[in-house]
Amino acid sequence: MGWLDYTLRRLLMAVLVLVSVSLITFFIARVIPSDPAAAWVGPHPTQEQIAKARLELGLDRPLWEQYLRYVGALLRGDFGTSVRSHQPILSDLRTYLPATLELVIAAMLIAIAVGLPLGVLSGAMKGSLVDHLTRLVSIAGVSMPTFWLGLLLQLFFFGRLGILPIGARVSNEVALYFPIQQITGFHLVDSAITGNWFAFKIVLVHLILPSFTLATYSIGLAIRMTRSTMAEVLGETYILAARVAGVPERLVLFVLALKNAIIPTITVLGLAFVYSLTGAILVEVIFSWPGLGTYVTNAVLSIDFPVIVSVTLVVTIFYVFINLFLDLAQAALDPRVRLQ
Amino acid sequence: MFVYAHPTAFPDLDPARSFSNDSVITSNCYETLTFYNPPGSETLLNPKLAVSWESNPEATEWTFHLREDVTFQDGEPFNAEAVRYSINKTKEIGVGASYIWDPVEEIEVMDEYTIKFKLSYAAPLDLIASSGYQAWIYSPKAYEEHPTEWFNEGNCAGTGPYTIESYERGSRLVMARNENYWGGWKPGQFEKVVFEINQDPLVNQQKITAGAADFTYELPPDNIPNIRQNYPEIVIYENPSFQNLVGLLNTKKPPLDNVLVRQALSYSFPYEQFITAVLGERASQAYGVVPKGMWGHSDQLAQYSYDLDKAKQLLAEAGFADGGFELTMTYSAGDLDEQQLGEVWKAELEKLNIGLNVQGMAWEAQWDLAKSDPLKAQDIFVMYWWPDYVHPYSFLFSMFHCEESILFNLGYYCNPDYDKMIDDGFVLSGTDRQKAEEMFVQAQEILLEDAVSLFFYDVANIHYARSDIKGFKDNPAYPHVVFVYDLTRE
Numbered sequence: 001m002g003w004l005d006y007t008l009r010r011l012l013m014a015v016l017v018l019v020s021v022s023l024i025t026f027f028i029a030r031v032i033p034s035d036p037a038a039a040w041v042g043p044h045p046t047q048e049q050i051a052k053a054r055l056e057l058g059l060d061r062p063l064w065e066q067y068l069r070y071v072g073a074l075l076r077g078d079f080g081t082s083v084r085s086h087q088p089i090l091s092d093l094r095t096y097l098p099a100t101l102e103l104v105i106a107a108m109l110i111a112i113a114v115g116l117p118l119g120v121l122s123g124a125m126k127g128s129l130v131d132h133l134t135r136l137v138s139i140a141g142v143s144m145p146t147f148w149l150g151l152l153l154q155l156f157f158f159g160r161l162g163i164l165p166i167g168a169r170v171s172n173e174v175a176l177y178f179p180i181q182q183i184t185g186f187h188l189v190d191s192a193i194t195g196n197w198f199a200f201k202i203v204l205v206h207l208i209l210p211s212f213t214l215a216t217y218s219i220g221l222a223i224r225m226t227r228s229t230m231a232e233v234l235g236e237t238y239i240l241a242a243r244v245a246g247v248p249e250r251l252v253l254f255v256l257a258l259k260n261a262i263i264p265t266i267t268v269l270g271l272a273f274v275y276s277l278t279g280a281i282l283v284e285v286i287f288s289w290p291g292l293g294t295y296v297t298n299a300v301l302s303i304d305f306p307v308i309v310s311v312t313l314v315v316t317i318f319y320v321f322i323n324l325f326l327d328l329a330q331a332a333l334d335p336r337v338r339l340q
Numbered sequence: 341m342f343v344y345a346h347p348t349a350f351p352d353l354d355p356a357r358s359f360s361n362d363s364v365i366t367s368n369c370y371e372t373l374t375f376y377n378p379p380g381s382e383t384l385l386n387p388k389l390a391v392s393w394e395s396n397p398e399a400t401e402w403t404f405h406l407r408e409d410v411t412f413q414d415g416e417p418f419n420a421e422a423v424r425y426s427i428n429k430t431k432e433i434g435v436g437a438s439y440i441w442d443p444v445e446e447i448e449v450m451d452e453y454t455i456k457f458k459l460s461y462a463a464p465l466d467l468i469a470s471s472g473y474q475a476w477i478y479s480p481k482a483y484e485e486h487p488t489e490w491f492n493e494g495n496c497a498g499t500g501p502y503t504i505e506s507y508e509r510g511s512r513l514v515m516a517r518n519e520n521y522w523g524g525w526k527p528g529q530f531e532k533v534v535f536e537i538n539q540d541p542l543v544n545q546q547k548i549t550a551g552a553a554d555f556t557y558e559l560p561p562d563n564i565p566n567i568r569q570n571y572p573e574i575v576i577y578e579n580p581s582f583q584n585l586v587g588l589l590n591t592k593k594p595p596l597d598n599v600l601v602r603q604a605l606s607y608s609f610p611y612e613q614f615i616t617a618v619l620g621e622r623a624s625q626a627y628g629v630v631p632k633g634m635w636g637h638s639d640q641l642a643q644y645s646y647d648l649d650k651a652k653q654l655l656a657e658a659g660f661a662d663g664g665f666e667l668t669m670t671y672s673a674g675d676l677d678e679q680q681l682g683e684v685w686k687a688e689l690e691k692l693n694i695g696l697n698v699q700g701m702a703w704e705a706q707w708d709l710a711k712s713d714p715l716k717a718q719d720i721f722v723m724y725w726w727p728d729y730v731h732p733y734s735f736l737f738s739m740f741h742c743e744e745s746i747l748f749n750l751g752y753y754c755n756p757d758y759d760k761m762i763d764d765g766f767v768l769s770g771t772d773r774q775k776a777e778e779m780f781v782q783a784q785e786i787l788l789e790d791a792v793s794l795f796f797y798d799v800a801n802i803h804y805a806r807s808d809i810k811g812f813k814d815n816p817a818y819p820h821v822v823f824v825y826d827l828t829r830e
Contacts, residue, residue, distance in 0.1 A: 290510025
């Protein structure tokens with residue numbers, strides 16, 4: 001099957017997945033005990049206010065009609081309005097999604113930059129002290145609670161040393177005197193585009209602790225996966241042949257072997273990336289990072305179902321496209337893989 | 341610059357819709373006609389955008405005389421027409437506490453600075469106009485020209501001393517001085533205010549102890565002694581809030597349909613012991629349903645105390661000498677105080693051979709259950725209550741007035757004599773507040789005698805400020821609001 005055919009078929013399936021997810025989350029949100037009309041009004045609604053809100057929100061309509069109206073709005077790019085804040089969800093997503101993506105991308109880059117080389121070395125020096133230490137690091141990474149690590153890092157780097165900020169995306173100084181013009185919502189990108197290099201530096205500094213905290217699990221994952229596949233690949237005949245032929249060890253490990261060993265690692269990191277879109281909630285709370293995890297958690301706690309459904313759809317879209325990308329990447333990297 | 345490390349986000353900054361913690365912002369940006377003074381003040385209300393007011397003897401017509409030479413932050417003039425517009429628009433949108441304006445039938449602009457409200461029934465409009473929700477006066481031009489999203493992008497259209505300079509949702513809101521503020525400016529007053537949103541209380545604690553923030557609240561209660569001992573540069577303000585915790589008893593479902601059983605339950609909870617051991621300075625045992633510090637509160641009201649012998653005696657009189665029944669108590673899942681309360685009470689009721697099934701539920705689920713058939717609902721509904729504007733009627737009506745369709749009277753109590761007393765008291769509260777207060781106290785005596793609820797405790801507000809910040813006065817009518825205009829740094 002060619003690339004185009006494969007991609008088109010996957011995109012078609014993606015539409016089916018999105019419709020199914022929207023149906024399930026929409027109806028679950030309606031079935032669980034809640035009164036969105038009362039939530040819309042506020043904590044102390046009167047019966048009259050609730051009745052008025054029910055009409056305004058179309059909640060008196062049959063469920064299927066409510067669903068179709070919702071889908072129709074979605075197709076026009078309207079994700080609906082938050083029951084809690086009365087604000088367009090799209091507007092909220094424009095704030096929270098880039099913030100999370102910036103954090104998660106930074107975390108993934110750290111995971112790849114740290115985890116892959118350590119995994120390669122560990123796999124190549126299996127049984128050595130380096131291997132043991134690296135495995136210790138990987139176990140610590142996957143088993144250490146992120147909230148605990150985050151608190152420790154804050155206590156040490158902010159509380160004791162005072163060299164890194166405790167949280168937030170930027171400092172008050174930047175917010176007051178070097179405000180970043182909002183273009184993409186990615187502070188690093190926006191400050192670079194506008195030449196606001198002071199803000200760029202501050203944003204980078206603010207990213208250090210939360211992205212490292214978030215990256216620890218993925219670092220552990222990357223080390224484990226890479227070590228395991230490297231150890232297998234390094235036993236292959238072509239590696240022996242390369243070594244015998246005098247290919248530098250650096251090239252043997254990081255080019256010849258890694259190219260075949262990296263695929264499972266990239267797959268799990270890709271899934272970890274999408275998971276982190278909402279799974280980074282603890283890191284977001286600890287580091288006061290206004291991200292998707294915090295947004296949807298607050299929505300779940302207040303049964304703000306338009307937000308819950310919308311965020312579920314957004315994350316599903318990411319899952320679908322990341323998976324498609326990983327499959328295509330796998331096929332590109334490994335000619336033995338057939339797209340079907 | 342004044343930095344307020346705030347533990348929650350601001351859901352809605354639209355002055356006609358805002359009904360949450362966003363009041364810490366709106367209270368600095370907008371103003372009301374009257375202002376409710378903190379407990380201990382000489383008068384209940386102060387002038388704000390209205391300099392004086394009066395009503396007819398029946399409290400069905402109220403005339404407010406407005407402050408002159410005031411402009412909104414968009415340059416538009418503040419006048420009677422703006423007041424009429426703001427209140428009518430808030431009523432029309434109809435969310436939050438907008439129902440407080442339900443008595444208003446007509447608003448008449450008498451002249452540029454005089455406005456008359458005609459009510460369909462008597463009401464204390466001066467008190468209503470002081471509410472921290474849905475009583476803001478805003479620029480009609482700004483509200484007509486801009487959608488609600490405009491306010492939530494970080495814009496203000498009030499008469500207050502500060503306006504929003506920038507807003508990064510979920511992260512930070514910056515306010516700057518309104519140089520044209522009618523109150524004028526003196527040296528030492530803050531030029532900028534930064535509200536940092538940090539949902540982790542430990543972050544706020546680290547920020548204030550490190551001097552990176554000037555003010556915060558909702559720090560972990562267990563850390564209070566440590567802060568007090570090790571950080572003399574932090575001042576801890578403890579004051580009553582107007583919030584309390586109640587356990588509404590299902591008066592329709594046996595055995596709690598028996599007043600003797602309800603009274604027995606009221607004697608079975610260790611109020612003082614629980615407050616001392618678990619809450620410390622965060623609470624005090626309630627006297628009736630109107631919280632401490634609020635008008636309508638009386639510390640002359642009877643208090644149930646922890647007395648298991650008395651409880652046994654009452655149970656025996658009710659025909660349950662050996663207990664032998666089980667009750668279900670629901671509370672808001674995630675609230676540790678309520679959870680611990682349930683566990684402590686469960687242990688005490690076991691001594692009376694009464695089982696207590698303590699269930700944590702999401703508020704929506706808990707409320708849904710309670711609004712269903714009372715005979716299938718919970719036996720005890722634990723919840724907080726606080727007033728939308730400072731009036732005892734908010735407590736007495738919402739939780740205990742007869743309801744055909746259940747909303748918040750989640751103990752299903754219905755007593756026509758009680759209803760008449762509080763309804764009459766409400767009418768009187770517009771003209772004879774003292775008499776009204778007496779009626780509200782008498783009404784609470786009825787509630788206590790009928791043991792319709794356990795009145796566990798009044799919640800205290802605990803705020804933390806750097807010691808160089810001067811001028812802060814906690815006002816429970818405006819929860820957690822810092823009126824930055826009143827502050828200076830030493």
